Amino acid sequence: MSNTNSLLADPEILRELIMDHYQYPHNHKLKEDDRYMMKHMASDSCIDDIKVQAKIENGVIEDICFDGVACTISTASTSMMTDLLKGKTTAEARKIMQNYFDMVDAKEYDGDILEEAIAFKNVYRQANRIKCATIGWRAMEELIEESEKGNE
Amino acid sequence: MFDVEKIRQDFPMLRNRPDLLYFDNAATTYKPQAVIDAVCGFWTGYTSNVERGDYETAVKADRAYDHTREIIARFINCEPKEVVFTANISHSLNQIAFGIGRWLKEGDVVLTTEAEHASNLLPWFRLQEEKGIRIEYVKVDRQGVCHAEDFRRAMHEGVKVVSMAHVTNVLGSLQPIKEIAAIAHEYGALVVVDGAQSVPHRPTDVKDLDVDFLGFSSHKMCGPDGVGVLYGRYDLLQKMDPVFLGGGMNARFSSDGSIIYKDAPQKFEAGTPNIEGVIGLGAAAEYLMSLGMENIQAYEAELRAYFAERIAKLDNIEFYNPDNTSGPITFNARGVFAQDAAGYLGAHNICVRSGNHCAKILHEVIGTDQTIRASLYFYNTKEEIDRFIEAAGNITLENAIGIFF
Ligand SMILES: Cc1ncc(COP(=O)(O)O)c(C=O)c1O
Numbered sequence: 282m283s284n285t286n287s288l289l290a291d292p293e294i295l296r297e298l299i300m301d302h303y304q305y306p307h308n309h310k311l312k313e314d315d316r317y318m319m320k321h322m323a324s325d326s327c328i329d330d331i332k333v334q335a336k337i338e339n340g341v342i343e344d345i346c347f348d349g350v351a352c353t354i355s356t357a358s359t360s361m362m363t364d365l366l367k368g369k370t371t372a373e374a375r376k377i378m379q380n381y382f383d384m385v386d387a388k389e390y391d392g393d394i395l396e397e398a399i400a401f402k403n404v405y406r407q408a409n410r411i412k413c414a415t416i417g418w419r420a421m422e423e424l425i426e427e428s429e430k431g432n433e
Numbered sequence: 434m435f436d437v438e439k440i441r442q443d444f445p446m447l448r449n450r451p452d453l454l455y456f457d458n459a460a461t462t463y464k465p466q467a468v469i470d471a472v473c474g475f476w477t478g479y480t481s482n483v484e485r486g487d488y489e490t491a492v493k494a495d496r497a498y499d500h501t502r503e504i505i506a507r508f509i510n511c512e513p514k515e516v517v518f519t520a521n522i523s524h525s526l527n528q529i530a531f532g533i534g535r536w537l538k539e540g541d542v543v544l545t546t547e548a549e550h551a552s553n554l555l556p557w558f559r560l561q562e563e564k565g566i567r568i569e570y571v572k573v574d575r576q577g578v579c580h581a582e583d584f585r586r587a588m589h590e591g592v593k594v595v596s597m598a599h600v601t602n603v604l605g606s607l608q609p610i611k612e613i614a615a616i617a618h619e620y621g622a623l624v625v626v627d628g629a630q631s632v633p634h635r636p637t638d639v640k641d642l643d644v645d646f647l648g649f650s651s652h653k654m655c656g657p658d659g660v661g662v663l664y665g666r667y668d669l670l671q672k673m674d675p676v677f678l679g680g681g682m683n684a685r686f687s688s689d690g691s692i693i694y695k696d697a698p699q700k701f702e703a704g705t706p707n708i709e710g711v712i713g714l715g716a717a718a719e720y721l722m723s724l725g726m727e728n729i730q731a732y733e734a735e736l737r738a739y740f741a742e743r744i745a746k747l748d749n750i751e752f753y754n755p756d757n758t759s760g761p762i763t764f765n766a767r768g769v770f771a772q773d774a775a776g777y778l779g780a781h782n783i784c785v786r787s788g789n790h791c792a793k794i795l796h797e798v799i800g801t802d803q804t805i806r807a808s809l810y811f812y813n814t815k816e817e818i819d820r821f822i823e824a825a826g827n828i829t830l831e832n833a834i835g836i837f838f
Binding site for chain 2: 292296299300350351352353354400403406407409410413
């Protein structure tokens, strides 16, 4: 635990993590399966254009995947999000998401539960990139909201 | 002799932010003190609305506002009454498409290119949807240039409007507008020119080019934001219907709904205009004319050639428009997403723009969606280009991500 924490404090390692997730994004293939809900994020800017899919059943996020054209920050942050939130309940996911949004907004946050996504802790310094770092996360937030509406 | 160091003294942004390297002039430009003084002079010395003023400052405001029409008329060689003030060129092009649209019928063709800015396409798309007109595209080459021979081949009797940028915003392609207009007129088509990227950088003579409509934006030529120009041949302006109706543009109206419009150009200027902006635009055009548009064009051509020669030598850079002699330098760093590369430059105080530059259908021509655009103006220098080249040579994926740590 403290071991990974110290690794995640090393900027070199964090940079490598972003590079890796950009060059080899995880869960980077959409599914042809109508149990998946999909969110297309393309209207925010003319650059990033990504699709996020999630299979949420009984309040558990069973699978997440994504695809699209995007910059390093969008791609890597979405890739990490899929790793982090897969298998979580929607309540757990919301807590993690809130911490992530607080981090990129330069507010107080709990870094431990963000795991690799801590790599984006300095994004707030490049204000124009906050949108990139949150595009996939916002898609997931909307998908969770939709799934909860569906279950009411 | 073009004394760029002296000229730079006229620009407070250049004096106040010597740390910045501003190469985003295709997006907007810095303002010289003369423009700032003109705007503030109105605010601090003779604020009032225009039109029918019965007191001294109102008369002064009215005169200053109308005086800009005379300045712009000299600037592009037309009559003052052919100069309509709008909010920007997007507004100008929407007015033109709306007005011409009322003269078109189903099946009529608007001929344009795939290198246009969204502002010169979407208003025509709406006519396609609402009136059933057709949009056709003339072929452009890999540098975005529409050759006169190709244009002639694309022309036919059904084409009623030709609408094209004089200089395109992504690749800086200079279109042979004079030849194109001559061919279009043989067929009786109207010629609309998007001058957003040409008017600020080269002499423009609407009589010599023989175009029917021309639009441009003040903010791209050292003037204030929120002001644009619509030039139209006067007989066409007189026939054309305005988009906006309201105060200032009607001569009289009555309760049965009948309206008598004023003559052009007032007919197109409903509501209180951007008075300080128009006054500032006048000062900007005077400033440019005092430097001389030929001199500006010659100096920028020299700068661009210097830039092109150096950027072409960088191994990590793919440079898309080496053959064009005007407009932005358009490139990508190999293996780096355009926004990441622009972010790297931004972190080093170099201002450039990444994206598809509102010309979303161009990728079919250059084979990529996202590019970075470095665009110069007459106040840029070779030393700045040297500094840029040094930074551009260092754009790698590692360095682009490195700015976050
Ligand atoms: C060729 C061209 N047309 C139109 C526009 C739109 O200008 P504005 O935003 O001032 O309306 C631009 C601006 O980028 C442009 O480059």
